[in-house]
Every structure is written in C-alpha cells, then in structure tokens.
Amino acid sequence: MQRRTLLAATSTLLGLPALVHAQALEKPKLTIAVGGKNLLYYLPLTIAESQGFFKAEGLDLTIADFAGGSQALRAVVGGSADVVSGAFEHTLNMQSKGQKLRAFVLQGRAPQIVLGVNPKTMPGFKTVADLKGKKIGVTAPGSSTNVMANFVLAKAGLKPSDVSIIGVGAGSGAVAAMRAGQIDAMSNLDPVITLLQRSGDLKVVSDTRIVAEAEKVFGGPMPAACLYAPQSFIDKNPATAQALANAIVRADKWIQAAGAADIIKAVPENYLLGDRAVYIDAFMAAKGALSPDGLFPEAGAATAARALQSIDETLKDVKFDLAGAYTNDFVRKALAKYPKG
Known part of the structure; x- marks a missing residue:
C-alpha cells in the first residue's frame, strides 16, 4: 500500500x-x-x-x-x-x-553593432580618420556600442578623446538625433540601423551583424x-x-x-x-x-x-x-x- x-x-x-x-x-x-x-x-x-x-x-x-x-x-x-x-x-x-x-x-x-556616418553632416566622408573632432552617438557612454566605436577608431589611429561621445539611447531618440544632424556618426543596433539605412540617413562604415565581418574586425569570435x-x-x-x-x-x-x-x-x-x-x-x-x-x-x-x-x-x-x-x-x-x- x-x-x-x-x-x-x-x-x-x-x-x-x-x-x-x-x-x-x-x-x-x-x-x-x-x-x-x-x-x-x-x-x-x-x-x-x-x-x-x-x-x-x-x-x-x-x-x-x-x-x-x-x-x-x-x-x-x-x-x-x-x-x-x-x-x-x-x-x-x-x-x-x-x-x-x-x-x-x-x-x-x-x-550586431553598426558604425555609420550621417550623410547630411559628413557628405564628403572617405575614411574613419575623418571622424576626428566629430560627434558620435552611442546607446550610452561606456556601453558595448561605445566600445565598438572606440575599437574602430583605434584601428584608424584615433583615440577616444579625438571625438565627442553622446548617449542617444536605442530607439526613436537615436533616430531623431541622426535625422536632426545632432550627431555626425552613430554606433547602434537594429532596428535603429535598418530604419536609418532605409531612409538614407545612415551610411554604413563597419557592420558586425555579419558574423564573418565581426570576426574580421575583432580578429576572432x-x-x-x-x-x-x-x-x-x-x-x-x-x-x-x-x-x-x-x-x-x-x-x-x-x-x-x-x-x-x-x-x-x-x-x-x-x-x-x-x-x-x-x-x-x-x-x-x-x-x-x-x-x-x-x-x-x-x-x-x-x-x-x-x-x-x-x-x-x-x-x-x-x-x-x-x-x-x-x-x-x-x-x-x-x-x-x-x-x-
């Protein structure tokens, strides 16, 4: 029992x-x-x-x-x-x-972070070195979007102090900052990136949404x-x-x-x-x-x-x-x- x-x-x-x-x-x-x-x-x-x-x-x-x-x-x-x-x-x-x-x-x-420039404020952009003295929008200072921006800048011989880092968030505020010309470049993620690409408000410089490109940028997984x-x-x-x-x-x-x-x-x-x-x-x-x-x-x-x-x-x-x-x-x-x- x-x-x-x-x-x-x-x-x-x-x-x-x-x-x-x-x-x-x-x-x-x-x-x-x-x-x-x-x-x-x-x-x-x-x-x-x-x-x-x-x-x-x-x-x-x-x-x-x-x-x-x-x-x-x-x-x-x-x-x-x-x-x-x-x-x-x-x-x-x-x-x-x-x-x-x-x-x-x-x-x-x-x-999945993309670094891109603002075609309105930087129509003559050629290389990452052109970002010297410019304003770069990130989700928040110190975040991975900031790290990615610093990394790409370092490869071009620029120090973090060579640019102004501005926190713009990860949504509509980031889109608005780019479209209003408040920032010259952006390190951000989707769907913000795709939205700005579709409207012609962002020119992609480095795209780590692509696994192979991410491994090339960072030298490994x-x-x-x-x-x-x-x-x-x-x-x-x-x-x-x-x-x-x-x-x-x-x-x-x-x-x-x-x-x-x-x-x-x-x-x-x-x-x-x-x-x-x-x-x-x-x-x-x-x-x-x-x-x-x-x-x-x-x-x-x-x-x-x-x-x-x-x-x-x-x-x-x-x-x-x-x-x-x-x-x-x-x-x-x-x-x-x-x-x-």
Whole structure:
C-alpha cells in the first residue's frame, strides 16, 4: 500500500512541473537589468518572456530596461537587479575593478553593432580618420556600442578623446538625433540601423551583424549579448541560473526556426518603430548573428580581452581570468533537457 501511495504521489507531482520548479529554485522572483530591451541584440530575452519560457521554468521575472548596457551593469553592481542581459565584455572589464561577474548563457555570437556616418553632416566622408573632432552617438557612454566605436577608431589611429561621445539611447531618440544632424556618426543596433539605412540617413562604415565581418574586425569570435551575474549569485542560486539558461536556450532555438511573421507576432508593437517591414528586414539582417544554441565559443573571451586592451590603456597589463568570465555548464544541461528547443 505504501508503495502505491508513493507512486500516486509521484505521478501527481509530475503533473505539476511548474510547482516542482518553483520549489526547487532558490530565487524564483528576480530582476534582470537590460540596456535597450527593444533591440534585436536582446531578442532571445524578449522571446523567452513572450513565449512563456521563463514561466515554464518557474521564474517570476521583472525586466528593468535602461538606456544602455553600462546602466544595466550599474543596477546589478548596485544591488537593484540580480542578473544582467548585456554585452559579454563587461564581465572582463569588471575583473579589473575587482568585481567577479560570470556569463552563463549566450544570446548573440556577433555584436550586431553598426558604425555609420550621417550623410547630411559628413557628405564628403572617405575614411574613419575623418571622424576626428566629430560627434558620435552611442546607446550610452561606456556601453558595448561605445566600445565598438572606440575599437574602430583605434584601428584608424584615433583615440577616444579625438571625438565627442553622446548617449542617444536605442530607439526613436537615436533616430531623431541622426535625422536632426545632432550627431555626425552613430554606433547602434537594429532596428535603429535598418530604419536609418532605409531612409538614407545612415551610411554604413563597419557592420558586425555579419558574423564573418565581426570576426574580421575583432580578429576572432566576439561573443555579444548574454546573461551574466555576480559569481556570488551563481554560487548561491545554481538552480535559478539553470532555469534562466534553459529559457534562453529555448528562445535561441525558437528564433532560428522562426520566420518573419512569427517574430512580428512575438514582439511588442512598440519594438517595430512604426514600420513592420523595417523590423522584418532588421530581423533577417541580425538572425545570423544570434546564437543558435547558447554556447560561448572557446576563443571568445580572448577576443574580447584583446578588444578591450586595444582601446583602454589602463587594461594593457591586466591578466584576465578568461575561464572565470564565462561557463558553458548550464547551457550544456539546457541542451540535454531541450535538444529540440
């Protein structure tokens, strides 16, 4: 009788997966900070939310949206958020400041950042060196868009102090700043880039939406958007980190199998910036740069470290703990659990 009772109880529990998940998670209610949630750069985060993948893992998430990745990072360092959906290189940059942050699931395998010039204010543009003394718009100072701009400038022999960096956000404000001629160039992401390209308000100089071009620019695979958190959070909440990784891996796989119509239905209307056709074009341009499986490339951390050291003198002699910047352990478990997404 006792064995039958046990079997009945087990089958009842198996019928309540969400309850089992919720009981197993150390912190089911948590906050993710992101800088520019509407960007295709963070599409897996939005898909995991809109398709119910986070909820299926027993998570009750608040997603706090900021103007740029540097502000999202500050939210976690300051304690108002638990996890960041942000650019991978922040995990390395913060090592030099004594902060241990670790990335645990990948959303983007190339930065998707585009540097382009304003044809109105720079009609005679020929090379990146022409940007000396000009105003460059980024999502927020210190964000990955700023890092990308600095990197391309450095290759042309320019220092960050040779230009004026202006935060313009990642939406309609960025579009307006470009069209009004308030900035001479821009380092930003889709759908902003595709919208400005379509209207003739942006001339592309460097495009890391194309994986091969990103690897050429950075000299190797450059991991981009990911979920990262303080190492202390991951140590205390391994089941919660696993649940987050599961949801993002499912989203990564869902996106690769999705068509344009699926994406349009899955994202909020305000992401489209008033033009569905532009968003579809932007999605098709960015799809190849999104991670198909959530895994970090083995050479990725070294590429990111080289990029940071090439633009920041204070990091030149830093010996980064590359292995400590990321882990694929959670993703491997997620892939075993959801082999088909």
